[in-house]
Amino acid sequence: MKHILVPIDFSNDSINALEHAIMIANYTDCGIRLIHVKRKNADYDASFNLHDFDEVLRSGVIDNFERTIQLYKKELKGEFDYRIREGRIYTEICHQAKYGDAEMIIMGTHGVSGFEERWVGSNAFRIVSNATVPVLTIRYSFPKREINKIILPIDISKESRQKVPLVAGLALLFGAELHVIDIRQDNKVVTRKTLNEYIDQVMIYLKRRKVKCVRESLKGNNLSNLVIEYALLCDADLIAVMLETNERTLPFWVEPYAQQMVNHSPIPVLSIRPTGD
Structure with missing residues (x-):
């Protein structure tokens, strides 16, 4: 299936990017593949590293995916599906785009400034600089509209x-x-x-x-x-x-x-x- 890959963490930024992606997908006869990258247990506080925490986290992500698809599926002419990956955010997204044959990545970004951009870096630009497909980055403040x-x-x-x-x-x-x-x-x-x-x-x-x-x-x-x-x-x-x-x-x-x-x-x-x- 020809599709656009949309990284999603269910924030306003990523939902705004999804709405843009649906508009572009309808023009380009593409489906939408959502992807969520979850961090390994080691990245969470030790008190949350329970033996079943990984499954609880995954179940919550799946519930959010199902609700999101239910909410937007009538707006998309093509097909919706999703993937859940674990690891570094930019690495997993780039791998999914490359090996899943995505046409494009469309993702939300907060943008960065000052000290943060120099020392923390931006996942958005890490994806841009490592992806093998075009990447469209969109600020939450930019509303969905036709491309004129x-x-x-x-x-x-x-x-x-x-x-x-x-x-x-x-x-x-x-x-x-x-x-x-x-x-x-x-x-x-x-x-x-x-x-x-x-x-x-x-x-x-x-x-x-x-x-x-x-x-x-x-x-x-x-x-x-x-x-x-x-x-x-x-x-x-x-x-x-x-x-x-x-x-x-x-x-x-x-x-x-x-x-x-x-x-x-x-x-x-x-x-x-x-x-x-």
């Missing part, structure tokens, strides 16, 4: 344009308008020339497929802030970014572009892994 405007930033990296076919396909499904933006940190001739060539190629591709699109150009020191501010200004519904191959090798104090987008954007972010990575 998609922001497609293109930078000078070789991988940046790889997201175009997937995003163009989504735009056609939703009848959405694509805002193709070249983003740069300087005005060097070589930078502008390269980006112009990239954007020309993208625009030709989109127009041949009859995707509604507009072209913009932004320059500034912080590329993620540029994109987020532009997306807010035009009331966008989705931002698509590419996880660049060198982002996972940066020092821990350097927050990569894609991670900034996932951690700080109030607008849903679709993160896509480069092919061959």
Whole structure:
């Protein structure tokens, strides 16, 4: 069954992500597979490590799954099912997506800031950076609505344009308008020339497929802030970014572009892994 994987802990964030996932699944003829990752007993207080605690915990999760599916099954055209895994949250979710043949992961996120993002890290971005499928992260504060405007930033990296076919396909499904933006940190001739060539190629591709699109150009020191501010200004519904191959090798104090987008954007972010990575 073609399906979208939705991590769920039954919080408001994860239920909001589920509602978005149902809308997208109905457009893409997908089912929904829910996944809950429970921690091992060792992660709980010792007083709770009873011999039957694991079964009690599992039963409670199953009850919540059944209630959730009962509540939302009439809204979904496809099929609902669920999986329960045990272990590290991001590892189990990524494994389920890969070996369960998910088309996409859609998940809620609180976002992070300050000390927390530097030292605790974000499960959301760990999933983004390790998943083999596209990951859509959604803040609880963002309401479910149709996707009418998609922001497609293109930078000078070789991988940046790889997201175009997937995003163009989504735009056609939703009848959405694509805002193709070249983003740069300087005005060097070589930078502008390269980006112009990239954007020309993208625009030709989109127009041949009859995707509604507009072209913009932004320059500034912080590329993620540029994109987020532009997306807010035009009331966008989705931002698509590419996880660049060198982002996972940066020092821990350097927050990569894609991670900034996932951690700080109030607008849903679709993160896509480069092919061959």
